[in-house]
Amino acid sequence: MLLIRAIIRPEKVSLVLSELLAAGFPACTKMDVFGRGRQKGVRVGDVYYDEIPKEMLLYVVNDEDKDTVVRIIMKNARTGENGNFGDGRIFTSPVEDAYTISTGSRGL
């Protein structure tokens, strides 16, 4: 199992969520986050924005579904044809175990 943490533009969340739902990945968690990337924030005129609001999506998927989910997020969270700075990052990390509270059963 893998945890996929995707930090994406807030305006792209709805599209990514509906595309992943359509692809059979309904379970997810979303939270508001603030951060900056390698471009050290953005400068608009004289105003410097150090922390840019983003949305973080958490998905826990089986190993074999990782590429599908990453591809869908990447395709839908991108702006323009070739993408732009600030479109976000996707991180994956291993998950050792999962439990469902309502049944107490192990696994996804």
Add this chain to the structure above:
Amino acid sequence: MAFIRLNKIKPTKDALADVGFPYYTCRKCLGRGKKPVDQSSLRPVCETGTDILSYSTPDSSLELTRLIPKRFFTLIVEDEDVQLVVDTIIAANKTGNPGDGKIFILPILESYRVRNGVRQTHQ
């Protein structure tokens, strides 16, 4: 890492403190599970004025991507305590209905204490 119902935060905190794990990090989050959200069960709550949907941003209120507010609970424990903590969280949160939440176990490689820089490895 656990995702639990908002109204179960206090019982979970108390239950964990009782078995010796008073420390945790938690935050608000929105999410959805495997099962589609039952709109009919939400409606009475909305009508009585409870602000269950006040966390929802306009785009998440679309029928398709409706997300439910949950509490995201993070707790770092030693390997041998994992089972105890999982059992405690399940016992405190179980209502038997879908939507009770999910627990994920992630490996932690090392930790540092900011106060004095002490490093701890967890393998």
